[in-house]
Amino acid sequence: MSVPTNLKYSKSHEWVKSESDGTVTIGITYHAQELLGDMVFIELPEVGRILKQKEECAVAESVKAAADVYSPLSGEVIAVNSPLVDEPGKINEDAYSAWLFKMKPSNATELDALLDAAAYTELVESEDH
Numbered sequence: 001m002s003v004p005t006n007l008k009y010s011k012s013h014e015w016v017k018s019e020s021d022g023t024v025t026i027g028i029t030y031h032a033q034e035l036l037g038d039m040v041f042i043e044l045p046e047v048g049r050i051l052k053q054k055e056e057c058a059v060a061e062s063v064k065a066a067a068d069v070y071s072p073l074s075g076e077v078i079a080v081n082s083p084l085v086d087e088p089g090k091i092n093e094d095a096y097s098a099w100l101f102k103m104k105p106s107n108a109t110e111l112d113a114l115l116d117a118a119a120y121t122e123l124v125e126s127e128d129h
Helices: 030-036 108-112 117-128
Strands: 013-017 024-028 039-043 058-063 066-070 076-079 100-105
Touching: 030 058, 100 108
Parallel strands: none
Antiparallel strands: 013 024, 024 100, 039 058, 058 066, 076 100
């Protein structure tokens, strides 16, 4: 399992990449897409939506199941990856480049509290056993 070390992770299997301008990019992890299987539909949050940490904000649907995506941070959605709506399979091809949305976080301490790659790997391994 690939877990990039430059990202932070939530316990609900979202990844967060800090950008140089203070914004963050968010997607679902390789593990999440592996559990879901072939993606057939993605519903993204609306630009301008204010999210609270752990709020349901998107839906990822596969041939097996539909799963809610939770915002790993509080803040405002500033961009969404619209092409994913037409090509949700891109998430299966590369979960870490097929981002879902970008946001401007409103509470920097939430980012610090997310899991690093080692802690996330440990979480996934504990779920598998």
